[in-house]
Amino acid sequence: MSLTDLMSRAKPNPVSQKNMLARLRGRGLLNCFLCIKCTSGCTALKLLELKPHEIEKLVNFGFVDELASSDIIWTCATCLKCIQRCPQKASPYHVIIALRNLAVEKEVRVPEPYMKAVSLILESGLAEPIQKVTSKKMEVCDRESLGLRKTNPPKESFQAAFMKALEEKQP
Amino acid sequence: MKLAVFWGCRILTSQYAYEMSVREVLPRLNMELVDLQENPCCGDPVKSVNDFAANYLAARILALASSTGLKNLLVPCNRCHFVISEAKRLIDNDEAVRSKVEVLLREEGLRYDPTVRMWHVIDLLHDHVGLDIIRKAIVKPLKGLRLASHVGCQIVRYTDLGRVDDAENPKKLDELINVVGAETVDYPEKLDCCGAALIYSHLDSALSLSASKLKAVQSLGVDGLVVSCPDCGMMFDSKQTEAVTTAGAKISLPVVYYTQLLGLALDIEQNRLGLQLNQSPVDTLLAKIPV
Numbered sequence: 001m002s003l004t005d006l007m008s009r010a011k012p013n014p015v016s017q018k019n020m021l022a023r024l025r026g027r028g029l030l031n032c033f034l035c036i037k038c039t040s041g042c043t044a045l046k047l048l049e050l051k052p053h054e055i056e057k058l059v060n061f062g063f064v065d066e067l068a069s070s071d072i073i074w075t076c077a078t079c080l081k082c083i084q085r086c087p088q089k090a091s092p093y094h095v096i097i098a099l100r101n102l103a104v105e106k107e108v109r110v111p112e113p114y115m116k117a118v119s120l121i122l123e124s125g126l127a128e129p130i131q132k133v134t135s136k137k138m139e140v141c142d143r144e145s146l147g148l149r150k151t152n153p154p155k156e157s158f159q160a161a162f163m164k165a166l167e168e169k170q171p
Numbered sequence: 172m173k174l175a176v177f178w179g180c181r182i183l184t185s186q187y188a189y190e191m192s193v194r195e196v197l198p199r200l201n202m203e204l205v206d207l208q209e210n211p212c213c214g215d216p217v218k219s220v221n222d223f224a225a226n227y228l229a230a231r232i233l234a235l236a237s238s239t240g241l242k243n244l245l246v247p248c249n250r251c252h253f254v255i256s257e258a259k260r261l262i263d264n265d266e267a268v269r270s271k272v273e274v275l276l277r278e279e280g281l282r283y284d285p286t287v288r289m290w291h292v293i294d295l296l297h298d299h300v301g302l303d304i305i306r307k308a309i310v311k312p313l314k315g316l317r318l319a320s321h322v323g324c325q326i327v328r329y330t331d332l333g334r335v336d337d338a339e340n341p342k343k344l345d346e347l348i349n350v351v352g353a354e355t356v357d358y359p360e361k362l363d364c365c366g367a368a369l370i371y372s373h374l375d376s377a378l379s380l381s382a383s384k385l386k387a388v389q390s391l392g393v394d395g396l397v398v399s400c401p402d403c404g405m406m407f408d409s410k411q412t413e414a415v416t417t418a419g420a421k422i423s424l425p426v427v428y429y430t431q432l433l434g435l436a437l438d439i440e441q442n443r444l445g446l447q448l449n450q451s452p453v454d455t456l457l458a459k460i461p462v
Contacts, residue, residue, distance in 0.1 A: 130184045
């Protein structure tokens, strides 16, 4: 849902704000003084209207649940310019990643390819299926025909350990 | 130097040209590569789902690298390099996370090793092998080529984490291109993102970002764009036609991996560098290389 819709009747929730700060492990979220360097350099601003400074401030005000339910947190291109340029170490990138984790925990609708990647890793160890590619001469090539060695899937014990890791709740 | 190598999903499942050219080029500069016994994911897409699980996957890569007995690990993908660097910093500084990760690794008989040193192709070639050694190894200088470089986002940002080059003015890739005899140009869009991370949630926007950078580079009148990350290679080369269709732009720009370019200067056969797999019009670039 869009953030504007979610915010229309929202009330701040100090408890989720506190939990969010714990999740961020001391990163300087509260130090944000809205210089807007993050938003002015943001890769996703022009096309997708992501405004990292707005996210920072809304978390500070306690509107964490609204953000976790909104589509806007999935528009980040993870180019890391915001964290590089933030003079206050408020790190919008990490706030967005933490909000995505919270969205998954709350079972809000998450873009499907992320969950697909997790299940592919469980199956094969890799987050992508192995593809055939076409050469300029229109020959279909795979790893074998290109002389590349076969990929080795993880040992069987990996699946159980990865499942346990996925069950781990953040602070 | 002998190094373990972790390729990551994108290279192993589709960006074969990068893998082929790295495997060809590095041994000629006395870098011996040893594959890990398994090829798992570094944790990148999992970061958005569960940060702890992503850190566990990244720590597992370092543990697998350590079990080869080698202390150096080559990670040619920007994204994997970033994810593993962040996980390493967290695990080394947070006792609680570290002990949880170690318990999971122990179940598989693996051990986390904080002493493994990570390298990317850029810093391995620039800082370890060195420009002088590369210059001496060149047999076919690529004189007359004018190229633009795209270093990518996650290999230079953010500085606090310790990255391979300056975040706002990266020069190492340009210097590496110069050393093979080609000229490089500076341009305002140099740090713009390829958009790869958005293919999961906003494919059209990802392609538009890639198209707008391709358009900017093409307007420089250069012979090609040089990349050193499989995600950037995918966006600018493999998906160039798709990007052009989405953005409705007229673009025809050769895109190559730096290791392919270096391979050409080392006079390695084009098919061994995977140049037959590039989807962008690399023939126009190859035609300009002096025989």
